[in-house]
Amino acid sequence: MLASPRPVDPNFVDRVRNSFDRQGFMALLGATLTRIEPGSVDIEVPFRADLTQQHGYFHAGVTSTVADTAAGYAGYTLFPADSSVLTVEFKINLIAPAQGNRLSATGRVIKHGRTLTICAFEVYALSAATPDFGSEQRTLCASGMQTLICLHGRMDG
Amino acid sequence: MLASPRPVDPNFVDRVRNSFDRQGFMALLGATLTRIEPGSVDIEVPFRADLTQQHGYFHAGVTSTVADTAAGYAGYTLFPADSSVLTVEFKINLIAPAQGNRLSATGRVIKHGRTLTICAFEVYALSAATPDFGSEQRTLCASGMQTLICLHGRMDG
């Protein structure tokens, strides 16, 4: 990860939040932005029965969606104000069943370039603290990489 | 693609359909199975405003979800009756904006093995026929590959 990425747009937090809020699909999933820092963004989504695959876990599509979106906005924090971000491609390994009370995806920039930006992401399944188990359980359920392209001169909104 | 994959389970169509119907997330997306053949499956999802990203196109997460699911069930057509399917990993290139009246994902088996099965998928954005353009427009918006694992002896339902 970048040691200390410096956003060229001081307004990057609002810019990311505004873009996220225009994604109808994030509202449908009940996903929220829980952290926006230079080169790194977290997204969380609470469990619901209509987000599941056939065994009752979070669907890999939900995991992939929040992973791609967290990494995309991680890159977008470093983009100029008058730009848009598109995912060129991503690759995801689904490492463990996404079973828990909520998913938490972290995206982070590995290499920021003028045209292309490379990100990595991890998704954790979180289980609530219980009288039996005490603290919250945190299981790595997906890990992957993403390539973004910056469209200069095309405002996102 | 396999020349003529032969399902070991003659009941593979019902098995795939039953598994799909237990995925809460497919219902949330409004996705339907539109073709189930040995080693190949299609899924379609009509456009809705709550399936979009920030520019009003289908969200890459929707594209990825139907791609992964179509390819997963393409593999599952060839699995034995008493097995489950899990996605190990997939990689997707988002080739063009997913703009249209509906998405159509095709998954197909490239190599079927006892433990691992490799699939490819394509996703098309379809625009309705219009007086101006005549026939339906069909744009390749995503292409990718997937690795599945077969869990023998674990019924899906």
Place this chain on the structure above:
Amino acid sequence: MLASPRPVDPNFVDRVRNSFDRQGFMALLGATLTRIEPGSVDIEVPFRADLTQQHGYFHAGVTSTVADTAAGYAGYTLFPADSSVLTVEFKINLIAPAQGNRLSATGRVIKHGRTLTICAFEVYALSAATPDFGSEQRTLCASGMQTLICLHGRMDG
């Protein structure tokens, strides 16, 4: 694959060949360009003991190298004369042991764009015709995808 990609540079065959000939690594592998067509290129490499992994098959690195190179030059056939090509990323599934007398990699363009070009590739392991088996055996040993970037205005040589 593109229905009928038209190279903007009529001299694309020589341009690809000249670039390939400057790759010291292709000479080390004993690899040769066996087909150069618009949007599609083949590379072959005969078996040698110093190209193997620990079980005596072609090393996955050799398979990956010829796959990446064939796909990169497939894209480069469609690039302008005064440009260079770089691989942004690739993903490869190693589907079967790469066992045979030679490897044959085919790269082909899926989507050609001004900045980014997406390719697919397959690698086959070929075994010589024998009195017992008659015709040559051809086994798909790898399949994958690649993203290329076109550097405009930077001659390759």
Place this chain on the structure above:
Amino acid sequence: MLASPRPVDPNFVDRVRNSFDRQGFMALLGATLTRIEPGSVDIEVPFRADLTQQHGYFHAGVTSTVADTAAGYAGYTLFPADSSVLTVEFKINLIAPAQGNRLSATGRVIKHGRTLTICAFEVYALSAATPDFGSEQRTLCASGMQTLICLHGRMDG
């Protein structure tokens, strides 16, 4: 990465080294194992003109080869004595030109399972210390992920 992976085979260093030494391709590249620890392995390869692509940098195939091999043996450190390792697939982003006196690849296990193991890798291009620049330059030139399969009961040698 695993907090503290414990190899089940106390002889894992020799097992990895013996397997590496049977790879004819590692000798051809001049590659050496420079670190073998539980769940993590480094491989280095010095620059030679016959390892280059058309611009005189290390060929992406060399980068990919040492990345895949380092990650494969990182996984293999955790495998049982009577097993073999095969790469199922890998994905690599080529982040910067691989220009330097040598390449150094690090593979590390992200998730170790009985059948499948997921690894990540990074490749650095290293430039020698000079009177002008003082210390060695270290540039991240590639990053990626890999899926391995463990073949139980099949000795590697």
